[in-house]
Ligand SMILES: [Zn+2]
Ligand SMILES: [Zn+2]
């Protein structure tokens with residue numbers, strides 16, 4: 001698991017802010033985004049493909065929206081739990097380069113999955129809608145894998161895609 005497990009997460013979110021009693025918390029997490037690339041350029045901005053468990057698993061910071069009190073913060077890598085990995089994850093660009101064409105069949109359109117830092121608000125009756133904190137090509141936006149729909153060729157990052165620590169990676173929920 002990541003820095004938090006599901007019961008810990010629910011306890012923190014359920015308790016609200018421990019400083020001012022505010023109910024709305026801002027949660028930052030690395031979550032899965034899928035996008036289609038044409039000649040290595042994104043066709044669109046992509047879409048989230050994480051679920052609730054993955055959102056919890058990637059959580060690295062929780063703050064109060066009223067008083068900015070930090071309710072929870074972790075510096076480990078949100079993907080592999082390496083010490084100090086969060087700074088690397090947020091401060092470096094993607095390492096896995098997506099080629100212009102499928103290396104096997106030369107198809108121009110490839111599907112990529114990335115881990116992207118996002119922020120979402122919990123509490124106050126709002127449905128959490130994550131907003132990306134990094135765009136394609138920026139620091140923090142890390143391609144995890146790409147695949148070809150024509151020939152099923154798939155390439156997955158061998159090291160941790162966020163902080164480059166050697167594998168094997170811990171399983172995700
Ligand atoms: Zn507060
Ligand atoms: Zn890592």
Ligand SMILES: [Zn+2]
Pocket residue numbers: 102103104105106107148149150151152153
């Ligand atoms: Zn192919």
